[in-house]
Amino acid sequence: MTMSDWAKVERPIPVPTELTKPFWEGTKQGLILFQHCQTCGNWQHPPAPTCTNCVGIDLKFEPVEGKGTIYSYTIGHHGGDRRFAPAIPYASIVVELDGAKGVLMAGNLLGAPSTEAKVGRRVQIVFEPLTDEITLPQFKLA
Numbered sequence: 001m002t003m004s005d006w007a008k009v010e011r012p013i014p015v016p017t018e019l020t021k022p023f024w025e026g027t028k029q030g031l032i033l034f035q036h037c038q039t040c041g042n043w044q045h046p047p048a049p050t051c052t053n054c055v056g057i058d059l060k061f062e063p064v065e066g067k068g069t070i071y072s073y074t075i076g077h078h079g080g081d082r083r084f085a086p087a088i089p090y091a092s093i094v095v096e097l098d099g100a101k102g103v104l105m106a107g108n109l110l111g112a113p114s115t116e117a118k119v120g121r122r123v124q125i126v127f128e129p130l131t132d133e134i135t136l137p138q139f140k141l142a
């Protein structure tokens with residue numbers, strides 16, 4: 001059981017857009033902010049100009065609790081992107097966060113062997129600062 005060595009990975013840095021800027025401002029402060037439709041109550045991520053349920057435009061970024069359940073996962077055994085080679089094998093997981101039913105967020109499972117990624121396992125967000133501007137939300141076992 002080996003742990004992924006993310007310290008040696010040169011991560012691609014996300015570039016915020018007008019739509020995603022509030023999300024990245026949130027992660028910098030240790031918050032997960034998802035769009036919440038004020039018309040129908042739908043939560044959504046990634047951010048979109050209109051509600052994916054009712055096409056409403058009254059969307060607000062609101063915090064959700066940084067805990068959730070693994071919905072799906074994949075184990076990376078090959079370095080398609082050579083920057084990730086030091087972390088092989090690593091778990092990329094898709095998580096449904098509590099309080100935002102239906103919204104799925106992807107990240108890596110940190111601090112545990114990739115074999116610990118299982119559908120239904122509880123995880124919590126950890127915030128990994130990449131630069132002064134970008135803090136990446138990742139996951140660890142809860």
Ligand SMILES: [Zn+2]
Pocket residue numbers: 037038039040041042051052053054055056
């Ligand atoms: Zn809506």
